[in-house]
Amino acid sequence: MPELPEVETIRRILADRIIGKQVKGVQLCLRKALRNTSPEELARGLTGAVFTGVKRRGKFLILELKAAKLVFHLRMTGQLLVVKAGSPPPKHLTLKLALSGDEELWLVDQRKFATIDWLPRGGDYPRGLGVEPLSREFTGQRLAEICQGRRTPIKALLLNQQHIAGLGNIYADESLFRAKVRPDRMAGSLSAKEVRRLHRAIRAVLRESLIAGGTSVRNYVNAEGKQGAYQNELKVYGRGGEPCVVCQTPLERIKIGGRSSCFCPRCQS
DNA sequence: ACCACATCCTGTTAGC
DNA sequence: TGCTAACAGGATGTGG
Numbered sequence: 001m002p003e004l005p006e007v008e009t010i011r012r013i014l015a016d017r018i019i020g021k022q023v024k025g026v027q028l029c030l031r032k033a034l035r036n037t038s039p040e041e042l043a044r045g046l047t048g049a050v051f052t053g054v055k056r057r058g059k060f061l062i063l064e065l066k067a068a069k070l071v072f073h074l075r076m077t078g079q080l081l082v083v084k085a086g087s088p089p090p091k092h093l094t095l096k097l098a099l100s101g102d103e104e105l106w107l108v109d110q111r112k113f114a115t116i117d118w119l120p121r122g123g124d125y126p127r128g129l130g131v132e133p134l135s136r137e138f139t140g141q142r143l144a145e146i147c148q149g150r151r152t153p154i155k156a157l158l159l160n161q162q163h164i165a166g167l168g169n170i171y172a173d174e175s176l177f178r179a180k181v182r183p184d185r186m187a188g189s190l191s192a193k194e195v196r197r198l199h200r201a202i203r204a205v206l207r208e209s210l211i212a213g214g215t216s217v218r219n220y221v222n223a224e225g226k227q228g229a230y231q232n233e234l235k236v237y238g239r240g241g242e243p244c245v246v247c248q249t250p251l252e253r254i255k256i257g258g259r260s261s262c263f264c265p266r267c268q269s
Numbered sequence: 270a271c272c273a274c275a276t277c278c279t280g281t282t283a284g285c
Numbered sequence: 286t287g288c289t290a291a292c293a294g295g296a297t298g299t300g301g
Contacts, residue, residue, distance in 0.1 A: 001294075059295080076294050077279085092279090111278045113295070152272070161296080169294065218293075219280090238293095258274065259294065 002074045004133065004166030004206055006214035006228065007059050010080055013223035014063070015054040017082045018105060022050045025098035033094045033109070034116045042118045046070065046097070058129045058165030064122075071117040071125060072107065078114030081106045082223050110219065129165040133202050138164070140199040147187040147195055154190060154198070155183035156257040167202070169259050170215055170237045175202040177236045182268045183261040184254065208233065236262040 002010070026043040028034055034042060045068055053064035061080065063070040072080060078094075085102040094114060095107040107114060119125055130146075131138045146163045147154070157163055158172040167175070176183050178201035181194050190198070209215060214228030217238065221227055235245050240253030244264040253262050 003295095073295080075277095075296075109278095110280070111294090113278065115296090150271090156272085159295085257272085260292085 001076050001168065001170065001218050001220055002078065002214070003059060003168035003171050004056075005171070005209035005212075005230070006220050006222075007056050007061055007074065007166075008210055009214045009228065010223045011054050011056045011061060014061070014080065014082070014105075017103070017223065018051045018063070018099065019053060020050065021103065022100040023047055023097050024100060025096075027096040027098075028094075028116075029096065030094040030109075030112060033107070033112070033114055034118065037118045037120075041120075042116075045118060045120050057126055058132070058161055059168070060126050060129075062125075067120070067122055069117075069119040069122050069125065071119065073115045074109070075111070075113035075115070077110040077219055079106075079108045079219070079221060080223050081108060081221075081225060083225075129161055130163040131165065133164050133166055134206055138199075138203070140196045143199045143202075144192065144195045147190055150187040152187055153184045153256050154181060154187045155259075155261050157187045158202075159257065159259065164202075166206070169261075170217065170234070171202070171205055171209065173237045173262055174205045174235060177263060177268060178205060180268050182265075183256055183263050236264065238262065 023046045026046050028039045031039060049065040051063055051065060055062040059073060061072045083104050083106060085104050090108050092108050092110045093106060094109045095116060097105040099105060131142060150157060155172055158167050179198040181198055209230040212228055212230040214220060215230040216227035217231045236251055239251050240262045242251055244251055244267060247266050249264055249266040251262050252265050253260055
């Protein structure tokens, strides 16, 4: 569930808290989370290294070291936490890094889907991701090109990271409600006006959530363990059966691409 | 090329 | 009340 606003919130905190810190120890508690190298290789490469930057690409978090990169994807329930050294280890601890300054960086993940990639020589990774929705490159025109000629439901297209990087189920549903577009509409069938509305809606929803510190609807907390506030602003996500905040019509819930999708059958067409 | 669906996981909740 | 089954979903892989 950490989507763009949540990952960006974590990024900002990590940038503040770990840049300049040195890795003193590496403890990988869940082997399978580390995808592309061995635990020994990771420990050898990380120990003694200093964090020089923290970046985000889509929902990926990229911790930069002098030459290397440590890349996390939190999937649904992953949490990255900066804690005092010696704090009692939580259930579902996946990775623990001891840092200089008596702090630790934890990757905690209840569902064990989070991934770790170690790139000893850096390089551009992750690859194959679409446009950053809050960047200048994401224009109304760009969204129109993405939708053009596609027969897939617009909701499925918004969730496809190869087109737009960072939207998940929450912000796809919220953006479509704000744009007054049904999630099951064929992407290519949207009018120029609808595409423009959707483009503005995506950017507005993401920006507002970012200001609120993200959405804590399941177990999301930021790198300091604090919840976001955007769950209080959600209009449709997770509200199937409840009245529309605009017209009181009961919200519908359908499945699109295996994901539940909530929308107002009256406001969204 | 494109789409639908299963898979991985575990905690929570709905239903019997 | 206590059990089981469904559900939550990001990315990936498979099969149609």
